[in-house]
Amino acid sequence: MFPYYMDSTALLLVPALLLSLWAQWQVKSAFDRYSRVHSRENVTARDVARMLLSRFGMGDMPVNRVAGSLTDHYDPTSRTLSLSEDVYDSTSIAAIGVAAHEVGHAIQHSRAYAPLVFRNSIVPAVNLVSGLSMPLFFLGLFMGSPMLLNVGILLFCGVVVFHMVTLPVEFDASSRALRLLAETGALAPDELSGARRVLRAAALTYVAAALMAVLQLVRLLLLRNSRDR
Structure with missing residues (x-):
């Protein structure tokens, strides 16, 4: 007999955990490899980002340097694009691919790409429910309260939706990034394959997160049903 926090249903999460670890290794491996391969155009990721933004009428958007490794992101609230220290001044294929990916998010925002609009709209609610769903569920499990169990599951469904809608966004x-890099000649055709590998590896992390959320939901449902017996 397993305690509620170490029940046998936790084994459901193992595939997602393994995929997450593998995805993180893939990202590090691909980024490390192609961060040592400099583009023939010898243009920095920052300049590529600014060039691509200008192409879509966003030339005045700030492109900032942020601390950390692979902390690159686009902030739709302030409409700023931030590149990490490993990317900002780098002329590598990996850095240019990452910068172009973030520009892809800026373009999505400017064109009201539906999945991004939806994801942004639910972020405040998801931030709230993600911190409440599991405590409420396990409190309901401890107290034997079906209502708390169901509320916890319902709230966690919002987390699953967020992860699922993140996939098409990423x-x-x-x-968009790879297409723009090819159209503008920022990367040559043979260089694009390296950028593609970096971005595909990064995408795996989002797949792993989505799988973890789905399996966690299945686990919660199994735990609830076991209490009903």
């Missing part, structure tokens, strides 16, 4: 940003 895949589309990468597709």
Whole structure:
């Protein structure tokens, strides 16, 4: 007999955990490899980002340097694009691919890409429920309260939805990035394969997160049903 926090249903999460670890290794491996391969155009990721933004009428958007490794992101609230220290001044294929991916998010925002609009709209609610769903569920499990169990599961469904809608957002940003890098000649055709590998590896982390959320939901449902017996 397993305690509620170490029950046998936790084994359901093992595939997602393994995929997450493998994805993280893939990201590090691909980024490390292609961060040592400099583009023939010898243009920094920052300049590529600014060039691509200008192409879509966003030339005045700030492109900032942020601390950390692979902390690159686009902030739709302030409409700023931030590149990490490993990317900002780098002329590597990996850095340029990452910068173009973030520009892809800026383009999505400017064109009101539906999955991004939806994801942004639910972020405040998801931030709230993600911190409440599991405590409420396990409190309900401890107290034997079906109502708390159901509320916890319902709230966690919002987390699953967030992770699922993130997938098309990230895949589309990468597709836009690779297409723009090819159209503008920022990367040569043979260099694009390296950027593609970096972005595909990064996409795996989002797949792993989505799988973890789905399996966690299945686990919660199994635990609830076991209490009903």
